[in-house]
Every structure is written in structure tokens, then in C-alpha cells.
Amino acid sequence: MSYLQQAKNLYAMTGQGQMLEAFEKYYHDDVVMVEATGEVRDGKDVSREFEKQWLSTVKEMHGGGVTAITSDEDAGITMVESWMEATFQDGNRVKMEEVAVQKWQGEKIIHERFYYNMPS
Secondary structure, three states: OOHHHHHHHHHHHHHOOOHHHHHHHHEEEEEEEEOOOOOEEEOHHHHHHHHHHHHHOEEEEEEEEEEEEEEEOOOOEEEEEEEEEEEEOOOOEEEEEEEEEEEEEOOEEEEEEEEOOOOO
């Protein structure tokens, strides 16, 4: 399966509310995730806990999707522009947009970097 199709499958699962299941299926045990802030998370265990913590701050999801997606199959890289709108536990409703650049190793993401503006 192409990297592009794997990324599409990952985001399809996410869009169906299967964020943690998609994380388990598509992320390497040694994944390195880099936030736009520069914060680095090394390893699937640390990244999984971050995802769970982040999800616990969400009260309600209002929508989301992929705006653009592409791949460099030779380099094993996918790039995904996506958005989501959520209300957080504190009552703030925010539309977030980001670009994720993912380096694949076989059928798993080994490195992912996010680019986004911090909501005010």
C-alpha cells in the first residue's frame, strides 16, 4: 500500500472518532513527534499519553477534515493539511488548522512534525 493511501486511512479513522485506534495502528514504537512549539516527544508511550491527555481536554468535537494531502513515495513522506473544530472543557470553542509532515518506515510513522499557529 502506498504511503499516501496509508495516510488517507489514518485520517479516515481519525475522522470517525478513532484517534487512539489510528495512533496504535499507524505509529512506530520509536516515533518522534515534534510540535510547532518545538516540544519533542520521543517514543510511542510518551506520545500516547500526550494524545490521551489532549483528548481529555475536549468536551465536544464539531467537525474536522483534510484540506490537502500529498506524498513523496520515494522518500516515504506524507504531508497533510487538516482542520478540526472543538469545544474544550473550559468552554472555549476553537477551529484549529495544521500541517503534519510524516516520515514513514514501512507501515508506521517514525517521525512527525506539526506546523500550526497557536490559537489566541
